[in-house]
Structures are given as structure tokens and as C-alpha cells.
Amino acid sequence: xxxxxxxxxxxxFSRINMKKRKHIWTTLFIILLFAWSIRQTETSLxxxxxxxxxxxxxxxxxxxxxxxYFDNVIPPMLDTLRMALLGTTIGAILAIPFALLSAxxxxxxxxxxxxxxFILNLVRxxxxxLLAAIFVAILGLGPLPGIFALGIFxxxxxAKLTYEATxxxxxxxxxxxxAVGANKIQWIGYSVVPQVTPYYISFVLYALEINVRAAxxxxxxGAGGIGEYYDKTLGFLEYDKVSTIIICTLxxxxxxxxxxxxxxxxxx
Amino acid sequence: MHPLFIIRLVCSKGGCGNYVIxxxxxxxxxPNGVIGLDNINLTIEKGEFVVIxxxxxxxxxxxLRSINRLHEISTGEIIIDNTxxxxxxxxxxxxxxxxxxxxxxxxxxxxxxxxxxNVLAGRVGYHSTIRTILGLFPPEDKELAMRALERVNIIxxxxxxxxxxxxxxxxxxSIARALAQEAKIILADEPVASLDPxxxxxxxxxxxxxxxxxxxxxxxxxxxxxxxxxxxxRIVGLQDGRxxxxxxxxxxxxxxxxxxxxxPYEVKKxxxxxNTPTA
Ligand SMILES: Nc1ncnc2c1ncn2[C@@H]1O[C@H](COP(=O)(O)OP(=O)(O)OP(=O)(O)O)[C@@H](O)[C@H]1O
Ligand SMILES: [Mg+2]
Numbered sequence: 127x128x129x130x131x132x133x134x135x136x137x138x139f140s141r142i143n144m145k146k147r148k149h150i151w152t153t154l155f156i157i158l159l160f161a162w163s164i165r166q167t168e169t170s171l172x173x174x175x176x177x178x179x180x181x182x183x184x185x186x187x188x189x190x191x192x193x194x195y196f197d198n199v200i201p202p203m204l205d206t207l208r209m210a211l212l213g214t215t216i217g218a219i220l221a222i223p224f225a226l227l228s229a230x231x232x233x234x235x236x237x238x239x240x241x242x243x244f245i246l247n248l249v250r251x252x253x254x255x256l257l258a259a260i261f262v263a264i265l266g267l268g269p270l271p272g273i274f275a276l277g278i279f280x281x282x283x284x285a286k287l288t289y290e291a292t293x294x295x296x297x298x299x300x301x302x303x304x305a306v307g308a309n310k311i312q313w314i315g316y317s318v319v320p321q322v323t324p325y326y327i328s329f330v331l332y333a334l335e336i337n338v339r340a341a342x343x344x345x346x347x348g349a350g351g352i353g354e355y356y357d358k359t360l361g362f363l364e365y366d367k368v369s370t371i372i373i374c375t376l377x378x379x380x381x382x383x384x385x386x387x388x389x390x391x392x393x394x
Numbered sequence: 395m396h397p398l399f400i401i402r403l404v405c406s407k408g409g410c411g412n413y414v415i416x417x418x419x420x421x422x423x424x425p426n427g428v429i430g431l432d433n434i435n436l437t438i439e440k441g442e443f444v445v446i447x448x449x450x451x452x453x454x455x456x457x458l459r460s461i462n463r464l465h466e467i468s469t470g471e472i473i474i475d476n477t478x479x480x481x482x483x484x485x486x487x488x489x490x491x492x493x494x495x496x497x498x499x500x501x502x503x504x505x506x507x508x509x510x511x512n513v514l515a516g517r518v519g520y521h522s523t524i525r526t527i528l529g530l531f532p533p534e535d536k537e538l539a540m541r542a543l544e545r546v547n548i549i550x551x552x553x554x555x556x557x558x559x560x561x562x563x564x565x566x567x568s569i570a571r572a573l574a575q576e577a578k579i580i581l582a583d584e585p586v587a588s589l590d591p592x593x594x595x596x597x598x599x600x601x602x603x604x605x606x607x608x609x610x611x612x613x614x615x616x617x618x619x620x621x622x623x624x625x626x627x628r629i630v631g632l633q634d635g636r637x638x639x640x641x642x643x644x645x646x647x648x649x650x651x652x653x654x655x656x657x658p659y660e661v662k663k664x665x666x667x668x669n670t671p672t673a
Contacts, residue, residue: 298502302568305462306575307492307519315527316515320504
């Protein structure tokens with residue numbers, strides 16, 4: 127009310143018009159981009175509609191899930207969970223030196239933190255499935271390559287988030303520990319660690335949530351876990367079993383997410 | 395073993411060093427060309443209570459932080475207890491810093507840690523890395539930390555998280571940290587700037603008691619000339635990085651300061667602090 131009184135109405139008007147015009151241009155640009163993408167990837171709406179009916183068929187075939195199959199699903203599901211837990215643990219441990227070395231307020235030498243950050247960025251560009259495939263090639267089939275893949279993958283996430291949080295901590299205690307005559311390790315232990323630990327734990331839990339999902343598909347490239355069963359049952363067109371696996375995965379993911387979110391809420 | 399080294403070992407606990415602070419032609423030019431300190435020559439004796447005054451930007455913080463080398467100086471040398479901190483490297487620098495406590499305007503405690511842990515942080519220089527990282531301080535250290543907290547009247551908060559304390563209480567914890575550190579010199583950069591008048595007096599009283607009873611040298615930056623007169627034994631006035639006044643409190647008269655600083659200090663003076671009877 128006050129605003130419209132202090133500003134002459136025509137001025138308000140022209141500003142709104144400006145805003146509107148901006149929106150129109152943005153919308154046009156997005157539509158163009160969209161059209162161009164469709165052309166380039168040779169997508170057609172018809173294919174989509176056609177596919178939709180296929181999908182419906184699939185859903186019908188999935189419908190009564192094969193409850194008897196549940197007992198077969200439990201062991202690989204637990205394997206998947208264990209893979210996620212071990213992978214996250216490895217990632218969490220590896221992330222600590224990487225995060226500290228990347229933080230410019232911990233190690234002030236840019237010849238140190240830029241290269242380390244570069245390595246981190248490089249690691250994070252590799253999709254976890256590709257990582258798993260590489261480790262399968264090195265270590266052979268089984269859950270071990272899956273665990274390593276998840277370890278490297280989550281290291282990238284945790285280290286990146288943690289070093290960014292580290293750069294945001296209160297510099298006061300860092301200065302105080304320098305003044306006290308602490309050496310570098312004591313300095314980190316008494317001023318950086320206590321400030322950044324709650325964030326770090328929260329990021330580890332977050333990585334665990336992601337890893338449970340990721341672990342569920344790693345079996346597609348032979349890296350252990352429930353993914354192998356997806357591969358098998360889909361191959362034999364046993365869609366009722368597929369739906370059992372999906373339900374089981376969903377339950378586990380939701381449960382882990384719930385616990386993790388609750389814990390993180392408590393932390394921060 | 396070198397005889398001098400033995401003397402150092404004996405003295406490190408008993409405090410028989412003289413802990414004189416000497417500035418020898420010290421200048422500091424910031425990378426952007428601002429002159430922080432301009433050819434400072436002065437000596438601070440053991441047991442003095444020196445208050446540094448000056449307008450904002452005069453170089454008070456720069457002066458204080460160059461003593462324990464939180465800031466590097468550009469030319470000249472600072473000598474503490476006959477050792478050049480300017481030239482000290484590695485372990486030696488850490489040992490010199492261990493003898494110099496520091497108190498900040500913003501307290502600089504780890505807010506999520508308990509009070510006692512913040513105080514024990516002052517002890518890390520005396521023990522191995524492993525011991526301190528695991529928090530395995532000897533009982534004497536805990537005793538020392540508790541006595542330090544007792545001295546600043548806050549022992550009942552020892553196991554409280556630091557962020558649950560008021561500003562004045564937090565500042566007293568940081569004084570306790572410097573005491574637990576067994577510092578021979580305490581530097582304080584505007585220790586009362588974020589405190590209310592009553593707490594200000596309490597904190598400065600604590601510092602004064604430490605100075606008188608333990609013989610710890612104090613170098614304190616203050617904005618208020620009034621407070622400086624009340625607690626200091628010697629006042630150093632800075633302006634544009636130069637020493638424009640250096641003398642005992644008696645010489646730091648209103649006329650003298652008006653001469654040096656002109657009008658602005660008159661304004662500062664009018665921010666009068668409540669006078670509580672001193673103990
Ligand atoms: N990191 C820095 N880089 C460049 N110039 C700086 C830096 N720190 C301080 N200065 C400048 O050096 C001069 C002295 O600053 P200093 O912080 O020592 O003043 P001060 O007396 O403590 O002031 P205040 O009372 O506001 O705390 C000022 O002109 C300031 O702008
Ligand atoms: Mg200052």
C-alpha cells in the first residue's frame with residue numbers, strides 16, 4: 127500500500143512491463159532450445175505414446191508381485207546394504223585428507239589446494255557405473271569392485287562438500303590456536319575439526335543415502351548386489367519378480383533416507 | 395648439553411626469563427601499500443600494563459599482532475626475552491608463541507566445545523601431538539585449567555558448552571586459556587569492545603589482577619582513553635603507524651591528547667564508562 131503511494135503509478139507499471147517482457151523472452155528461448163533438442167535426438171511424441179502403451183503392458187505383467195521370491199531377494203539386498211556401508215566408510219576416510227588439503231584456510235598454499243581440488247573434480251566427473259565397470263575389469267566380478275567404486279564415488283562427494291564447509295568456518299579459533307603455539311596437526315585438531323565435524327557427519331550420511339541407490343544398480347555391470355537380480359529377472363522377462371525386487375529396494379531406500387534425514391536434522 | 399640450554403629448561407617453568415619485548419625499527423607495509431607500522435622503536439619491560447590507544451586505523455591491531463607474529467613485519471626486528479621472534483623458525487617460533495597469550499575482541503573460542511576443552515587448548519604447546527589430539531592431558535594440566543577458571547570466577551561453567559555463555563563469560567574463558575597457557579605476556583586486542591560497560595570493568599579488573607599478582611606483562615588495545623588511564627601503567631599512542639605518545643599515565647593528560655589527536659578524542663572521551671569501586 128505504502129509503496130504504491132510513494133511511487134508514481136506509471137513508473138510501477140513500466141517496471142512490471144519490463145519484467146513481463148523479460149519473462150516472455152526467457153520462455154521463447156527455452157521453447158526454442160527444447161525444439162532443437164527434440165530434432166537433434168530424433169525424439170518423437172508418437173514414439174512416446176507408443177511406448178506408453180508398452181509400459182502399461184509391462185505394469186500389468188508386473189502386477190501381482192511374486193511374494194515367494196522375497197526370500198531370494200533378502201540376501202542380495204543385505205549385500206547391497208553392506209556394499210553401500212563399506213563403500214561409504216572407505217569414501218568417508220579417504221575424504222578427510224582430500225577435504226583438508228583442498229581448504230584454502232587450512233593449507234594456504236595455492237600450489238597445494240588447486241591441484242588437489244583438480245583431482246577431486248576429475249574424480250567427480252566419472253559416473254559410478256563407469257567406476258564400477260573399471261574396477262570389475264581390474265578385480266573381477268563380485269561385490270569388491272562395487273565397494274571400491276562406491277568408495278571413490280562417495281569420497282568425491284564428501285570431500286567436496288566438506289572442504290566447502292571448512293572454508294566457511296569461523297576463522298577466530300584458527301587464529302587463537304596459532305597464537306597458542308599449536309603445531310599444524312594440533313591446530314587442525316583443536317580449531318578446524320570441532321567446527322566442521324557436524325557438517326562432515328551429515329555429508330557422510332548423505333553419501334550413504336546416495337550409495338544405497340547406486341549400489342542397487344551396480345550389479346548391472348557385475349559389481350555385486352541386488353543389481354544382478356534385476357539383470358537376470360529382466361532378461362528372463364520375469365516381471366513379477368522384478369516388481370518384488372523394486373518394492374524391496376524401495377523399502378530399504380526409504381528406510382535409510384528416513385533414518386539418515388532424522389540423524390542429520392539432529393546434527394545441524 | 396649447552397649450559398644455556400639447561401638454564402632455559404629450568405627457567406621455562408619458573409619464569410625466570412625477563413620477557414622484555416623490544417621493537418627495533420619495526421615497519422610494516424601491507425601488500426596494498428598501506429603503512430601499518432612506521433619505524434617503531436620501543437621496549438616493554440616485564441610486568442608492565444601497556445595500553446595502546448589511537449583512532450581507528452592507527453595501527454593498534456597491527457602492532458599487537460606483530461608481537462606474536464600473527465602478522466609478519468616488513469623491516470626491523472622484534473625481540474622477546476632476548477630471542478628474535480622475527481627470525482624464529484618452526485619449533486622455536488611455536489615455543490615463543492607458547493609464552494604469549496592472546497585475547498581477542500570476538501573471544502575466538504570454539505563455540506561447540508566445552509569451556510574446559512577451550513581452556514586446555516592453551517596447553518597443547520606443552521605436550522606431544524598424539525597426546526593432545528587424543529585429549530590425554532595430565533591431571534596437573536586439568537588442575538591448572540580449573541585454577542585458571544577459578545581465578546576468573548567461572549569454574550562452575552567448566553563443563554558447559556561455550557556457546558551457552560554470555561559475552562563477558564566467554565571473554566573470561568579466553569583469559570583462563572591464556573592463564574592455563576602459563577603465558578608470560580598477554581596481548582589483548584580490544585578485549586572489551588563487544589561488552590557492556592559493567593562487564594567491561596569486570597574483565598579489565600581480571601586483567602589488572604593477573605598483571606599485579608602474577609607479574610604477567612599486558613599489552614592491551616583500547617579505544618577509550620578513559621579506560622586506558624584507569625588500568626594502564628603506561629600508555630602508547632599511535633597515529634598512522636607511528637608512536638605519537640609514550641609515557642606513564644600521569645603524562646597522558648587531556649591537554650596532551652587534544653594536542654595530538656585534535657577533536658576526535660574529545661568525542662571518544664564523552665563515552666564515559668560507569669565507575670565501579672575498584673577492589
Ligand atoms: N590485511 C590488510 N591489508 C591491507 N591493509 C590493512 C590490512 N589490515 C589493516 N590494514 C590497514 O592498516 C592500517 C592499520 O590497521 P589496524 O587494523 O592495525 O588499525 P587499528 O588501529 O587496529 O584500527 P581499529 O581501531 O579500527 O581496530 C589501516 O589503515 C588498515 O586499513
Ligand atoms: Mg584493531
